[in-house]
Structures are given as structure tokens and as C-alpha cells.
Amino acid sequence: MLWGQRLDVSTWLTSFPRNTTSFYTFEILYNKVALYLNSGRLKYSYWEFKPSKNRNITFVELGSKGLELFDDKHKKMAQIIASWKVQPVRFLALGNRTGNLGIYFYSPTTRKFEASFQALNTTCDLPLACKPYGICTFSNSCSCIRLLTKKNHEVSDCNQGVPSRFCGGGTTQVEMLELNDVVTVLKDAPKRINVTKTTCANLCLNDCKCVAALHSYGDYGDPSSEQCSLFWLVAGIKQVEKGSGLSYMVKVPKGTSYHHNNPSVKKWVLVVVGVVDGLIIILVLGGLVYYLVHKRRNNLQGTNTDT
16 A cells, blocks of 8 residues: 555455465454454454544545544544654555564665554564464464374374364364463454353354354453353464463364363463473573583683682
């Protein structure tokens, strides 16, 4: 979308998919502008911007300072401002690979187009930062939900051991694997209110198209504010801080979850999610120990030489 170009409501920009059935869209709706992940017939938003006071959008236009939103009287009512104010905005683009939305200017210093605004500033907020059934950790690395094959061998690929579909063509028994301190960035899933975690899991188990569910305890643990969202796509999973009150559950073939007989799934999840971060910590500590030992040896050698 070039500077000065206008897009009316109910229009959108579409990314060009590369060797995949998934693609992204930036859509102009009556009450918001939003980013969507499209996978087959499935569609989930992962970022949005709404004007204040629930005002309706008639069209948007890319101005010199950012993306401007106008009402039916052609009056500007909101704006997504680009942070770089020295050089004028040149274009807005939707990333083919990442799905991120950016506003760009030309830098005379680097002689390149650079982003002065990005809708998503962290890797883990991207909908496809990791493979399906992969978890984006605090270190912006991907960790897989490990499952067991029939031969009891762990599989490394994030979605190996999980059927592509649970509807028809078989009688595979399934169960819900709970992942604590994990959420999905995908939104706009069918939602139920005043639903317990157990009921939320059963709702997904009883729907062959459901592959994941997100349960939230609401404010201050109020049971009446518990919510359950059902997903037909496992993607956009990321690690969050403990005590978030959120529980993300994925549907897997029965008997394939690692340590599935152990009622404490949380311990396994913490190990899996933290495996990459743990390796980084071990490497840092190992390097520090090596440095201190090496430094002490040099000091001892220096003392012996002086003696």
C-alpha cells in the first residue's frame, strides 16, 4: 500500500503464500483494522487496532506520518503513527513470511527501506513463529510438544504422532494434554462463558474438528467469569508468566503424551518449554566457571613466577 493510497471498508491486503496453504490478510472492517491468519477455511485474527468510542471506519489512507482512519464524513478519527518522523512514510506492507504489518520509510544513511512501525514487536507474537504444536519460549526459540509413537520412541518433529484430522475415517481414541503457562496468540475462536476447565476439555473432546482449547479463570478466580475458547488449528503457541490463570490444552491420540500416566502434567511441560532456555543458562554458567578457573590458574602461575 503506497503513500496516498486509500482502502475502503471491507477490503484487504493479502500476502503471497510460499509453499504453504496458509496466508495472511490485513483487513479493513467497520469497527477495526486487523491481521488474520488464513489456513484453508479457517481464519483467526492475531492483531487489531480499534478507534476509540466504537466509531465506524469508512476508509483508511496512508499518509506521510502513518495510517489514517476516516469516518463516513471523511473526517480523520484515528491514526497509527510511524515512530520515525524525519523521513516521510513511503509504503505499508504485509510480510509474506512473518505476517507482520509494517510501515516503511527510506533511509538515506543505509540506502534501504526501514520499518518505522511494526504491529508485532516480538517473535513469539507472530502466528507462525514455530511449527504447529511448537511452543515459542521466552528466549524466542521453539520447543516441541513431545509425543510418543506406538514403539514408545520420542518424536522430534512438533506435529509428528498427531493425526491431521480427527473426524471420520477411524476410531482413534483421544485425550486432552494440558500445557500450563502457555497461550495462543490466535483470537476470534468460538467462546463459552461460565465453563470449568474440565467442561472446556470435554467440549473439545466431543467436537472432532476441535484440536485445542484455551481456558481462563477470569478475574480473581471468579467461577462465573471462566471462559473457554475452542480452536480448530494448533498454532501461535507461546510461553507466558506463571499465574496467568490460563490453561491451554491440545488434543492428542490417547497414550501418546509423554508421562501421560503421571497426573502432574505441569512438571513435564515446564521441562519441555524450558529446555532451550535451560541449555542457554548451562552454557553461560559453564563459560563463567571456565573463565574463573582459567583466571585462578594464571594468578597462581604468576605468583609462583614471582617467588
